[in-house]
Amino acid sequence: MTRPALSRTREQLQNGHFIRVVNYHSTPRVARDELAAELAGFAKDYAPVTLADLDRLFETGEWHADRPGLIPVFYEGYRNSAEVAAPLCEELGLTGWFPIATSFLDTPEEHQEAFARAHWISLVEEDTRGGRIAMTWDEVAQLSKRHVVFPHTARHEGYDNVFTAEDLEREVFEPKRKLEAVTGQEAPAFAWLHGSSYGQSALHDDAVREAGYRYVFSNTMIHRIR
Template identity: 80%
Template sequence: MTLPALSSTLERYRRGAFIRVVNYHSTPRATRDELARELAGFARDYAPVTLDDLDRLFETGEWRHDKPGLIPVFYEGYRNSATVAAPLCDELGLTGWFPIATSFVDCDPEHQEAFARAHWISLVEEDTRGGRIAMNWDEVAELSRRHVVFPHTAHHEGFDTVLSDADIEREVVGSKTALEAVTGQEAPAFVWLHGSSHGQSPRHDAAVRDAGYRYQFANTMIHRLR
């Protein structure tokens, strides 16, 4: 298991085993232009990273584009990830990666603000004006045609609060099943709340591996599992 440590991080950098990511959360319409400028800068200087690109990098160490790669990651499954961020990625030719808390999507819009506040999903003013905060399943399906969508657990949970077998089944397996039923594709990756690394808990690691995930995203690294 690769645990987070300064010495091993330095070694992997020196071997060229790295990828740039930019992590986003709510992307409100009110600040769309600023986001557009930032993403346009990234699109100018970096190449998009598809799932195939990441697979190849792990398998061969080869990066096949002229520019270095960049993964914009839009966390949680906010409605504005689908209505603001994704269209900008489309315009700019970026591949967005969208970790989605699947029970946030399932939650009745009337209760989504409370769901968010109960589950560490941060909100900006625009998210609290009423109406739906999470993307809906049609938007998830649409996103998956051009971008990468994968579970961020069901309820935006960390491994340290997912304790029983039923909890693990719901958060690790159920979230994958729900997403795949809508997208018709294998969910290729998983990420815990707080970006906990693989290797912190053998029981949870086994659950993630056995569920069939290929990657686990974490705060300091991307783990290839299968």
């Protein structure tokens, strides 16, 4: 991949050639209008970013659009991400990026609230009234036709709680295979709980790289894995 000089990077930033990443978690129906207004404001000032756009940026160091890019990221795999956030993105011409905690989706509906409370998945009032909280695998497949879906581990784990080969298989390797089987597409990226960065642990970096991910989304940057 091309590594632009600092002067070239400064020039790109001054010209608005950068990508802004905005993180969301639950997007409840009761707050739909607020989310719609926020995303509409972003859509006015920023260009959507597809996977191909991101690949091109990292491969060439050049941003192709006349506006900065926007990646709205909707974490965990909430039902309301599929029912509220994704349709709003589509109305506004944005590409949503959806990191999925795969075991959350595998949990039976009647146990999803308990799973969420045990695995750092925040709930709002409408989530506690009964019914499904996580999106379905059919919804994931549908999302992948227009947006980008990728693993957020299986059980919503941080790398500091994943130690053994069995842990790595469950949290890093299997979620990728599962998403790819459901969508028929590559799962190109990965994200740990707490937004941990690539480069903090050789054990975990090796697993992410071996699994075949191209990107890690962290709290500070999008890491391109060589």
